[in-house]
Each structure stands twice: as C-alpha cells, then as structure tokens.
Amino acid sequence: MPLFHPASVQARLLSGDWTIFLVASLGVAVVMYALIILPAIVWRRRPDSGLPPQFNKNQRWSIVYIGVPFLLVAGLFVPSELRQKQVDAIASSPSVVVNVTGFRWSWRFEYPQSGVTVVGTPRTVPTLVLPLDETTQINLTSVDVDHSFWVPAFLFKRDALPGYDNHFDLTPTRIGEFRGVCSQFCGIDHAYMLFRVRVVPVATFARWSASKGRATL
C-alpha cells in the first residue's frame, strides 16, 4: 500500500500525517465502540427490571466531554497544518520545471528547459519522467473541464482547472515506475485518463533531456 512506501519527500510528510490520524482514530474508535456497546449489554432489560433511576445530566461531565474532544482536535490540527504548509511550499529554484496540462482524456507534459513535450491519449499512456532526489516544479492547468493529477505513490493530488494555474513541487526518492490517474470525473474516458511517472537517476534524466526525449530509459 502506497501509504507505507511513500515515494517522495512530500509523501513522507503526508504519510506522517496519515499515521498520526490513523493512530488517534483507532484509539477514539475503540473507546467509543466500548462506550456504545457495553451499556447495551450491562444494563440490558431483564424481566424483573423496574424503572431505572431517572437521572439526567451532570455539569461536570459536560466539561469533560466537550474539553477532551477539543484538546484532541486542537492537538491534531497543529501537526496537520504544519505538514500542509511544508507540502505546499515551493522551492525558489527547482531543478526541473514541467508544465502539465490535462485535457479530455489524457495529459501533456512539457519540459520548457529542454523543449521535450510528451502527449498521451486514452490508449497510449504518457510518461512523466522525473529525476531522483531533485525538486521538480509542476505547473498544472486544464484546457477544457476540471481534472485532477493524482499519483497514489506520492500520496498527493492537485486539481487541473481551466483558467486557473496550480503549482507544486515533487521530490521523488525512489527509482521506479508509478501509476498516475485523473481523480476528478471528466466524462466518458475519465477512467482511462492515466499516466506513468518514471523516476530515473539524474544522469539518465540528463541524457533523456539532451536527446529531446528520444533516448531509451
């Protein structure tokens, strides 16, 4: 599962946030399940049960059950917010820039520094080539409807919107080929609006760029 094998610097941060929330969620779920199920067993009505004591609220308890959840969500908000800022941070001098354009139903990857352009179709999946351990800035937009650029291995997606540019950094940390999908419904071939992310060593990337994308990887 990608969650346990984050493939970029940003994905490690995102995976850390997932971990915090999953642990907290599991704790809350166990306590609450017990509190919901136990009364139904312990105080189940028996033939001889009379009317139980007709008590209701106790002010002290309301302070606890408002206070504890408040501290919990406040405690979760802080790391979540810090990580969001780090993930959204954009390097001032990225090694590589790629202009990514979504269209019905594939992707165009344009490398302005080397002049390489890769365009896919629903039947020929395009490949986004990225250098290992280098920061790549993605400039993302769309020419028709809303799309979304999602690489599960990077635990990250961002929408490609017509008339609006999004910018984010990717710093891959693992060599390999990863699956990319469109995650905003965009019509008939939405499920086939796929791409590949190919992470290669810097030298290979340089060779590939110099050959205008013709060199085999």
Next chain:
Amino acid sequence: MIQWLTATDHKRIGIMYMVSTFFFFVVAGLLALVIRTQLAAPNLDIVSSHTYSQVFTLHGTAMVFLFVAPFGLGLANYLVPLQIGAPDMAFPRLNATSLWLFIFGGLTVLSGAVVAGGAAASGWSSYAPLSEIRISAGAGQDLWIIGILMVSIASILTAVNLMTTVFLLRAPGMTMWRMPIFTWEIVATSLLILMAFPPLASVLAMLLIDRHLGGHFFDPSQGGNVVLYQHLWWFFGHPEVYIMILPYFGIVTEVVAVFSRKPVFGYVELVLAAFAIAGLSMGVWAHHMFTTGAVNDAFFSATSFLIAIPTGVKFFNWIGTMWKGSIELTTPMLFALGFMLNFLIGGITGVMLASPPIDFDAHNSYFLVAHFHYVLGGGSLFAIFAGLFFWFPKVFGVQLSERLGKWFFWLFFLGFNLTFFPMHIMGLEGMPRRVVTYPNIEHLALLNGLATAGAFVIALAVVLFGFIVLLAFRKRVPVPNDPWGGYTLEWATSSPPPEFNFHSLPNISSERPVFDARQAAARAAEGLA
C-alpha cells in the same frame, strides 16, 4: 384515491412524502447494484462508460435529493404537528404544493433516462464546465437542473411551513424547552434549508443561463470562473450534509431514550449541539475544495475539526442516556445502535479528511466514497429504519414483526459493512471514484469483490424489509396507542391518529408528557389498591 391526491392533512402528506422517497430509494438502490455489478471484477465491460456515468449520477442524485434529505421532511410533516400537540401544519395547502413539487421534480430528474442522449451524466454535483452545454449537450442535464430546482423550492416551502408550525401552533403548556428533541432537530434543519437551498437554486439558475441564455458564469475564456461553481455548490452542499443528518439525530435520540427507559441525558445540550452543528456547517464548505489549491486550507480545516465537538456532545449524551438504563434491544433500538457504530466511523474519517494533507491523498478516492456512505448510509439510513420500526405502528395501526425485524437488522448491518468498509482500503490503494473500471493491481479485485457481495446482501435485506411490511398489512395485528412506552405526544393519541390528531391532550409540564401521564396513572392505581 381522490382523497389522497387532494389531501392537505399533514399525516397523509407525510405518508405520501415518505412513500415517494422510498420509491426513489429503490430506484437509487437498483442503480447501485448496476454500479457494483460493473465493478465486481477488474476490467469488466458490462455497461458502457456512458451508461455508467448516467447510473452513478442518478444514483447519487436520487439518494441525496430524493431520498435521504426529503425522507426527514416527510417524517417531520407527519410527526411535528403531533409532537407539539397541533391539529395540522400551519399552511396545509402550501404543504400539498411542496409534496407535489417534490414528486414531479424527482420524476423530472429521472425522465432524463428516456430522452435522446440519456440522463444527466456529470455526477450528482454536476460541476461546470463538465455540465456546460458545449460538453454535456443532452436534454438530460437540463431535466436534471429543472428537477432539482423544483425539489429545492419544495424544500424551502416545507422549511417555512415547519418553522411556522413550531413557532405558532404549539399546544398550551408546550413551551419551546419542552419540545421533543426530534422537533428541535427539525427546527435546526429548517433553518439550514432556508440558508442553503437559495444558493443551490442560484447556482442551478446560473448553470441554466450559461447553457441556454448565452451566460459565461463558468466559462474562463469569457471571464467566468470554474472555482465559483464549486464554491456555490458546496456552500449549499455542506449544510445539505447536516440537513441529511440532523433529523436522524432526532430519531436516534427519541429511540434511545424510550428503550433505555430514561430521560435524555442532556436535553439542553443536545439542542444547543444541534444549533452549533448547524452554525458551524455554514463555514466549512471549502474543505471539499482543498485539492483545488484555490482556498484557505487552514481556516476550513479548523472549522471542520470544530464540528467534531458538538457531534461528540451528541454521542456522549446518547451514551449518558443509556447509562444505568433498562435497555430493551428492540428492532428500532438495534438500528439506533447500528447508527451510532456506523456513523462513528463516518465521523472519524470526516475528521481525517478535514486534515488537508490527508485530503490531498484521499480526496475523490474510494476512501471518500467509504466516508460519505458511512455517514449517509450507515448513519442516516440506519436511523430511517429505526424510525420506521418505531413509528410504523403509530402511522398505520399495525405492528412490524420484531422477530423478522431483528433478522433484517443483522443482515443489513453485515451487508452494509461488507460493502463499504473495503472501500477505505481501495482508496488507499489508489482507486479514484467514478471510474467505470479499474486494473488488477494491489488488492483491488478482492476488495471490490467483497463490496459487490455486500451490496447484494443489502439488496436481500431490503427485500426482506418489503416482505415485513407486506406481512404486517396481511396479518393486521392491531396495536395499542402506545406500544413502546413512549414519551412524546404522538403516543397520547390513537394509532393511527384521527383527523386533527387529538380528542384531548394530557397535561404538558415536561419534555415527556406521556411518560408523566403514565406515572401519574400508575401512582393513582397504587393509591386505589
């Protein structure tokens, strides 16, 4: 027949409202089976991509707009006048207008399926520009817009009617702070409808103007803005989530209290929590838009986290109500407990999705699909069945089988979790929502197989429910006015209630008038003995 078609009595309108929402529920459920069949295994080609898009669009639209939200209004129509000791709604004819506007609105949406080009196919949220005429040219999209407009106007009129009824038609002694929690939840719901549905009507009108009158609201090449559509949609859409849950919090509260034989733990707190949720829900909409990169993530993340607190207050008050009670596990109580267990998971994943870093991964994946089905299916739908089993004897004067009801509960609970729990993992493994098929990678084949099997278990459970209802009408075992030991005024009248509801009302000096009357009668009997 004519009597029903021309009815203005709130009970008849309530029944017709609920029955018609159940018709839409069955349609939406059958569409869900088509979805699950197509996704049963990787790379299947059972329905075409175009058909599939129409199927999930109508499934979502019907479940949200034509079932979960309006069922609450139908039940409110039936119950609120009874619970506050009123003879009818404040505006009976307006009430009939709402009902028929709703029914024909729903049918208008569905009628898209038989026109050229098919039904709307851009999702229940119909984001522009996908729903613009240059891309979705068919009349199906227009019928969808017009139908939803009719439904939204019906909802606004019903909200006005319910609020007026509650404020002006309460029986002597029925002060606001003695109203049943269900009625309070309906006040909060109506308030939300009045705030959320006008923006919905606006965005639909704007889309219609773009499509047919040369507008450019959502066309960036002419200065329009596609993010604006999402803002308007979710400014309605998030309050709508609470419009689809607050009435059901009310059902669960009533059921838990009656079957624990105790008063609700914190009456005032439950009411305040409902209004806190309603208020906060107006300020969280852009958590649906974290991945657009066009909103202030910190603000919307913080407000979304805060909603967990009043929701927690609800949970702790239900637990406090059960605490040291005398708990009877009837079918309604089982469904109320099932509601809590399922809704808890939906609530927890809701807090997770409110964290932008998690949302960057999980948004629009099957994790999100799992989340909102735990809220609306595991939550609202379970509460709907709790309410149906609870009030069925009051509404129809016949009892639903408790024995079969419990079978129904376990079948449904099992089927539900089998269908939707695996979807969390599908999302984590990289499966986006609204895809017609998926590759055979990771564990997607196994997980989808489980979900499809679960969907058919749910279908079986719903068939069993239909059988339980038929059986009740066949056997016609008469029920007393108050079969459960109820608390609120609807249990003080006959089953079913007469025209104008009450021949006489008990003394109202607390939020449990029928309980008080029963205790007084028991004391009097003891005195005589």
